[in-house]
Amino acid sequence: MHLAYPAVLAALLFCTGLYGVLARRNAILVLMSVELMLNAVNLNLVAFDVWLRDALHSGQALTLFTIAIAAAEIGIGLAIVLAVYRNRGSSDIDRLRDTAETDAAEALPDDESGTGTEDQATAAAGKAKKAEATA
Amino acid sequence: MTTTTLAVLVPLLPFLGAAAGLLLGRTAPGFVRPLAVLPTLAAAVIAAVVAARQGGGRAIDAATQLTPTGSVPIDLALHLDGFAVLVAVLVGLVATCVQIYSTAYLRDDPRYPSYAALVSLFTSAMLLVVYSGDLMVLLVGWEIMGICSYFLVGHYWETPEARAASLKAFLVTKLGDVPFLIGLFALAADTGTFRITGILGAVANGGLDHPTLIALLLLAGVAGKSAQFPLHTWLPDAMAGPTPVSALIHAATMVAAGIYFVARLLPVFAESGAALVVLAVMAAITMIGSGLAALAQDDIKRVLAYSTIGQLGYMAGALAVGDRGAAVFHLLSHGAFKAVLFLAAGVVIHAAGTNSLAAMSRMGGLTKRVPDAYWTMTVALLALAAIPPFAGFFSKEAVLVAAEHTALGDRHVAPAAAGWTVLVAGLLAAVLTAAYATRLWLLAFRGRGAEAPDHGRQPVAMTAVLWVLAVPTIAFGLTVGTITDWFDGHALTPSVTTAVLSTGAGLVGGLVTYGAWRHTSALAARTPVGTVVAHPDAEPALVEAQAMTAHTAAYGTAGDAPDPADPGRLLLGPLHRPAAAGFHLDALYTALFVRPVQAAASLVRFLDREVVDTYVRGSGAVARGLGAAVRRAQTGNVQTYLSALLAGSLVLAIAAVVFANVNAGS
Amino acid sequence: MTLAATAAHAALAAHPAPSGFLSPTGVEIAFLLVGIATLGAALVTVTTKQLVHAALWLVVALGGLAVEYLLLTAEFIAWVQVLIYVGSVVVLLLFGLMLTRAPIGRSPDADSGNRWAALGVAVAAAGALVWVVVDAFRTTWIDLDGPAQGSTEATGSFLFRHWVLPFEALSVLLLAALVGAIVLSRKRGKEQS
Numbered sequence: 005m006h007l008a009y010p011a012v013l014a015a016l017l018f019c020t021g022l023y024g025v026l027a028r029r030n031a032i033l034v035l036m037s038v039e040l041m042l043n044a045v046n047l048n049l050v051a052f053d054v055w056l057r058d059a060l061h062s063g064q065a066l067t068l069f070t071i072a073i074a075a076a077e078i079g080i081g082l083a084i085v086l087a088v089y090r091n092r093g094s095s096d097i098d099r100l101r102d103t104a105e106t107d108a109a110e111a112l113p114d115d116e117s118g119t120g121t122e123d124q125a126t127a128a129a130g131k132a133k134k135a136e137a138t139a
Numbered sequence: 140m141t142t143t144t145l146a147v148l149v150p151l152l153p154f155l156g157a158a159a160g161l162l163l164g165r166t167a168p169g170f171v172r173p174l175a176v177l178p179t180l181a182a183a184v185i186a187a188v189v190a191a192r193q194g195g196g197r198a199i200d201a202a203t204q205l206t207p208t209g210s211v212p213i214d215l216a217l218h219l220d221g222f223a224v225l226v227a228v229l230v231g232l233v234a235t236c237v238q239i240y241s242t243a244y245l246r247d248d249p250r251y252p253s254y255a256a257l258v259s260l261f262t263s264a265m266l267l268v269v270y271s272g273d274l275m276v277l278l279v280g281w282e283i284m285g286i287c288s289y290f291l292v293g294h295y296w297e298t299p300e301a302r303a304a305s306l307k308a309f310l311v312t313k314l315g316d317v318p319f320l321i322g323l324f325a326l327a328a329d330t331g332t333f334r335i336t337g338i339l340g341a342v343a344n345g346g347l348d349h350p351t352l353i354a355l356l357l358l359a360g361v362a363g364k365s366a367q368f369p370l371h372t373w374l375p376d377a378m379a380g381p382t383p384v385s386a387l388i389h390a391a392t393m394v395a396a397g398i399y400f401v402a403r404l405l406p407v408f409a410e411s412g413a414a415l416v417v418l419a420v421m422a423a424i425t426m427i428g429s430g431l432a433a434l435a436q437d438d439i440k441r442v443l444a445y446s447t448i449g450q451l452g453y454m455a456g457a458l459a460v461g462d463r464g465a466a467v468f469h470l471l472s473h474g475a476f477k478a479v480l481f482l483a484a485g486v487v488i489h490a491a492g493t494n495s496l497a498a499m500s501r502m503g504g505l506t507k508r509v510p511d512a513y514w515t516m517t518v519a520l521l522a523l524a525a526i527p528p529f530a531g532f533f534s535k536e537a538v539l540v541a542a543e544h545t546a547l548g549d550r551h552v553a554p555a556a557a558g559w560t561v562l563v564a565g566l567l568a569a570v571l572t573a574a575y576a577t578r579l580w581l582l583a584f585r586g587r588g589a590e591a592p593d594h595g596r597q598p599v600a601m602t603a604v605l606w607v608l609a610v611p612t613i614a615f616g617l618t619v620g621t622i623t624d625w626f627d628g629h630a631l632t633p634s635v636t637t638a639v640l641s642t643g644a645g646l647v648g649g650l651v652t653y654g655a656w657r658h659t660s661a662l663a664a665r666t667p668v669g670t671v672v673a674h675p676d677a678e679p680a681l682v683e684a685q686a687m688t689a690h691t692a693a694y695g696t697a698g699d700a701p702d703p704a705d706p707g708r709l710l711l712g713p714l715h716r717p718a719a720a721g722f723h724l725d726a727l728y729t730a731l732f733v734r735p736v737q738a739a740a741s742l743v744r745f746l747d748r749e750v751v752d753t754y755v756r757g758s759g760a761v762a763r764g765l766g767a768a769v770r771r772a773q774t775g776n777v778q779t780y781l782s783a784l785l786a787g788s789l790v791l792a793i794a795a796v797v798f799a800n801v802n803a804g805s
Numbered sequence: 806m807t808l809a810a811t812a813a814h815a816a817l818a819a820h821p822a823p824s825g826f827l828s829p830t831g832v833e834i835a836f837l838l839v840g841i842a843t844l845g846a847a848l849v850t851v852t853t854k855q856l857v858h859a860a861l862w863l864v865v866a867l868g869g870l871a872v873e874y875l876l877l878t879a880e881f882i883a884w885v886q887v888l889i890y891v892g893s894v895v896v897l898l899l900f901g902l903m904l905t906r907a908p909i910g911r912s913p914d915a916d917s918g919n920r921w922a923a924l925g926v927a928v929a930a931a932g933a934l935v936w937v938v939v940d941a942f943r944t945t946w947i948d949l950d951g952p953a954q955g956s957t958e959a960t961g962s963f964l965f966r967h968w969v970l971p972f973e974a975l976s977v978l979l980l981a982a983l984v985g986a987i988v989l990s991r992k993r994g995k996e997q998s
Contacts, residue, residue, distance in 0.1 A: 005833050007945040010877065011938040013840040017847055017866075019931035024851030026782050026923030027916050032901045033856065036863050039894060040847050043870050046886075050879045054954055055947045061963040064955055065971075067882050068964065071889050072975050076982030078894050082901040083989035089905045090992070097778060098917040104775025778919045786926050793933050 010051035018044035031085045031095040035078060042074045142192045143201040146217050149186050149227060150266035150280075152178040153234070157259035164252025175255035176238045179262055183231025186266070190224035195624030200272060200336055211327045218272030218335050218403075221625030222467050226399055227269045229471050232611075233391040233478045234262040236604035237383045240482055243598035244383055247678040254294060258387060261287040265392040269399065274323050274333040277400070281319075281364070284393050285312050291388060292380040295684040300691060304379040311373040315363020322356030325349065326407065335403060342406045354407060354414030357400075358421075365397025366448050367455055368425040372724050374448055375432075378440040379687060381680050382485030385440060390447050390477035395470050398454040402463035402470075409461050412554045419459035419557035423564030425452035428722060430571025434578060434707040435718035438494050438690060439484050442579050446523060447477055449568055453538050456561035461552025462541035464626030468619075469538055472522070472530035475611040479519040483605055486512040486597050487583060489679035494686040496579065497702035500660070501588035508591050511602035513584055515609045520580050522612050524573040524645045527638075533616030535641060536633035539565050543637055569641045573648030578707050581656045601679070655706035662704040832949065836876050843869030854915045856907040857899070864895050877947075879955030 017040055024037025046067045053063025089095045156178030163170050193199060202216035238258060245251045264287065267280035286309070293305030327333050329348050330341035341347065361367065366374040366389075377389055388394075401408060401418075408414050426449050433445035450473045457466035488494045490509045491502060499505065506513040522531035542565060544550040545558030619631050702708070708715050717723055829837070846865035853859050867890040874883035953959070964972060 005830065005836060005877075005947045005949055007942045007947050008939055009833060009836050009840065010873065011942055012935055013844065013873070015934035015938050016844055016931055017870075019927045019934065020844065020847045020851055022785065022930055023923050023927035026778055026785070026926060027920035028851065029915055029917040030856060030905075030907065032898055032905065032907065033851075033859055033915070035901075036859060036898060037851055039863065039890070040850065040866065043867060043886075043890070046882075047870060047873060050874055050877050050882060050955070051947065054877050054879065054949070055945070057948075057954065060967050061954070061959070064879060064882060064960060065964060065968045067879075068885065068960075069971065069975055071882075071885055072979060075889055075894060076979050078897055079986040080982050080989065082897055083986040085901060086904055086990050095905045096917075098776050098919065100777070101775030103773070105770045105773030776917075776919070778917060778923070782919060782922045782926055785930070786922075789926065789930050789933060796933075796937060 014044045014048040029096050035081050145185050146189050149182050150263045152182045153259040153263035157256040160256035171252045172242050179238050180235045183235045186227040186231040190228050193224045195221045213275045214273045216272030229474045230265050237387040239600050240604050241383045243600035245680045257287050257290050268396050272335050291384040292377045301379040304376040308373040308377045312363040315360045318356045319360020325353045350410035351413050354411045361397035365394050365451050368421050371448050375441050375444040378444050386478045386481035391474035401458045405463045415459050415553045416557050419560040422452045422455035423560045426564050426568035430568050431718045433575040435715050457538040459557045460541045460545040465537035465541045469534035472534040472615050476519040476522040479515050479608045483512040483516040489682050496582040500582040500586040502586045502591045505591045506584050515605040520576040524576040530616040533619045537631040539637040540634050566644050569644040570648035573645035574652045577649040577652040655709045659704045659706050839872045854911045860898050878953040881957045881960040
């Protein structure tokens with residue numbers, strides 16, 4: 005079989021996944037696109053392993069490992085998305101803009117030195133939220 | 140101890156005293172006065188011992204080299220000849236008197252510890268200059284004196300006069316020091332050494348290639364330090380310092396350093412006839428101009444300051460005719476009687492509560508209040524006017540004799556023109572000297588009017604030193620026959636012609652002034668002039684500072700007073716106004732140097748503020764703009780970041796592939 | 806060109822008698838057709854406005870890939886693909902969609918405002934990758950004859966003969982991921998209050 009077929013298919017699948025990662029709004033759809041990219045790489049690994057007839061079959065072994073890691077990644081990723089959703093009520097990636105450079109962001113450190121305990125509590129909560137959003 | 144060890148101790152003791160005084164000044168105020176007086180006194184005694192041991196014999200040379208210093212070695216060298224040891228005795232004596240005097244004069248001054256330490260440091264620097272056998276070490280002392288003078292003149296820094304005067308003294312002397320330094324380097328380059336003995340040996344062997352250039356460069360520094368004609372303007376203004384400082388720095392030591400330096404290196408100057416003529420003309424202008432100016436001053440200390448300039452002119456004249464014995468002889472006697480004059484003037488100012496001669500001339504009975512100052516000042520003024528048998532007569536005679544011999548061709552060290560210049564100017568200046576001495580005495584002690592207020596007896600520390608210094612003022616001249624050993628061995632005795640001429644000139648000047656005073660003193664009662672300070676019972680230094688401030692406030696200038704009863708006004712006629720203002724040299728310097736410098740400074744300021752700063756501000760604005768633009772990119776949208784990241788890496792990858800292919804294809 | 810030259814050299818060394826470029830075999834035709842279907846499903850996955858449909862189209866794409874693995878004689882990986890991806894990952898994703906209350910039906914804002922930049926980057930990347938890959942491997946053939954290289958037996962032998970240590974390390978990783986997922990998805994707010 006011509007090696008260009010699986011190679012080109014893998015490249016196209018990878019770029020499709022890339023588009024999905026960059027263009028999708030919902031975090032779960034982004035995770036799906038990441039799966040597509042991983043699979044494109046897997047296809048490449050398998051095809052080249054078969055072509056090279058490697059004695060160790062490192063391509064196929066790595067494919068298996070990638071599949072396992074992808075499973076782990078999807079589990080962790082979904083847990084994070086769920087945590088974000090619980091905190092923010094939304095899992096839209098382009099609405100999580102806490103790291104934006106704004107004038108309000110510059111004034112944040114002053115808020116943390118609030119005097120009342122209530123202020124401190126809300127500030128701590130805000131910080132926790134922010135930490136989760138960035139995780 | 141050997142003579143060399145003793146000689147090392149002489150500059151070292153006051154230096155250690157100064158260091159200890161500065162360190163302990165705040166923590167242990169009780170030690171300040173002993174630390175000020177005792178090291179200086181010890182240095183004076185040791186200097187006298189060194190002088191006795193040296194005894195006018197062969198010069199003692201000792202040198203040690205601390206570290207190699209490149210092509211021209213710099214040694215810690217001593218060169219003790221007759222001039223050095225005698226000048227050191229004078230410096231030690233005057234410094235001790237000034238320190239004792241200051242304990243009373245500045246008794247309540249909060250800055251007395253630093254003042255006393257600076258005086259000690261100054262003394263140490265002067266002694267270093269006197270003893271040093273190496274020109275670089277000498278220069279160190281020379282510059283320390285400059286900076287100490289700056290601090291001491293500015294002692295009353297609360298008053299604007301003192302601030303301006305200290306700056307002026309520093310800048311003007313430094314103006315001379317720059318060519319002086321270049322001259323020293325040129326001298327060392329020609330002779331290959333900084334040692335005085337080495338230089339004199341090289342000069343004797345004809346090893347000096349550019350004598351005129353070197354001599355003129357050195358003369359610039361000498362003129363700055365010794366207040367000779369173009370650079371003398373700092374000295375009258377420096378009277379804004381306390382009186383003991385004036386006595387020490389501006390009469391006996393610092394201004395003497397320039398003369399002493401030329402005396403040490405006289406063979407270098409004698410190599411160049413042109414330099415000697417320049418020195419003679421400089422001295423002549425200084426003598427006559429300062430005499431006229433002294434006759435017009437109203438401030439008693441400014442009269443003495445101009446008189447100092449004039450007497451330094453005599454010394455410079457003696458050097459111009461190549462007789463350093465006469466020059467140093469006059470330096471010593473002048474140091475003694477001018478110290479008396481300044482210190483006595485301090486007593487008088489304290490007693491009268493004013494420094495204005497016009498005010499004193501309307502005050503009766505001042506002699507009864509300060510009899511010590513009256514008698515010692517009278518003696519010192521007679522010495523100043525060169526009336527026999529006081530010290531000034533003999534020393535001034537020595538100068539005039541040397542000038543006469545040179546003019547008539549009996550001496551061949553200097554050109555005859557220099558001799559004639561010095562002789563004529565010296566005789567004219569003798570008239571003027573006697574005239575302003577008489578005027579000072581008449582106005583200060585023969586005043587008529589209200590009784591001077593009684594502040595009690597003056598402190599013993601202040602009056603006793605006057606008598607101590609009066610002894611050499613009276614008697615030093617009589618030793619002329621015995622001290623020739625110290626002064627190159629040739630006679631300094633007066634000759635009949637010049638003695639008659641100069642004494643006659645002095646008598647003429649004194650009598651004319653007396654006549655004028657008889658004529659004008661009748662006017663004194665009609666125009667009441669006089670300012671007296673508000674706190675006559677305060678310490679003397681405070682009274683003096685207040686008097687100086689009040690003088691400027693009352694009369695408009697520091698030196699003049701609108702007093703028709705002043706005999707100087709009658710004698711000088713139309714010359715009085717320019718003479719009182721120092722012949723407007725300050726105004727000339729302002730127009731020539733100060734204004735252009737200020738204009739250049741404002742131009743630089745404009746360039747800095749408007750041109751350079753524009754670029755600075757512009758760069759700041761550009762950075763801010765760039766920052767704002769970059770900040771706009773920080774949207775917080777992770778997908779945007781990732782897109783940019785991937786696009787960038789894609790561009791890099793394509794570039795890498797393309798370049799790899801291009802390189803492989805070629 | 807370097808890449809092409811080295812690849813061609815390797816291919817020539819492996820296969821002394823290359824096949825014709827324009828004479829596709831049956832396997833190649835099957836691979837091509839399945840590949841087109843897979844790519845189409847993937848494209849629909851990343852462009853559809855119905856979120857649940859996206860997950861379902863993902864199943865098609867991943868299944869198509871499993872077929873491709875089969876065609877490349879990697880049997881074991883093909884079945885693992887079906888088991889893990891189609892069986893568990895997609896199910897997890899569907900659960901995720903449900904738990905985040907993703908709207909059923911068309912949602913007009915499924916794509917963010919970044920899509921045109923994303924499209925540019927993706928198309929450029931695809932062009933560059935395809936160009937490089939085709940340029941490098943246009944004269945390279947895979948020899949699929951002989952015993953299946955990815956049979957369960959072969960896989961078992963190389964995995965547990967050569968790759969045991971990474972395999973065990975991977976198990977630790979999976980455990981860590983498991984613990985991490987649990988920790989992250991606990992409802993901390995309620996426990997604290």
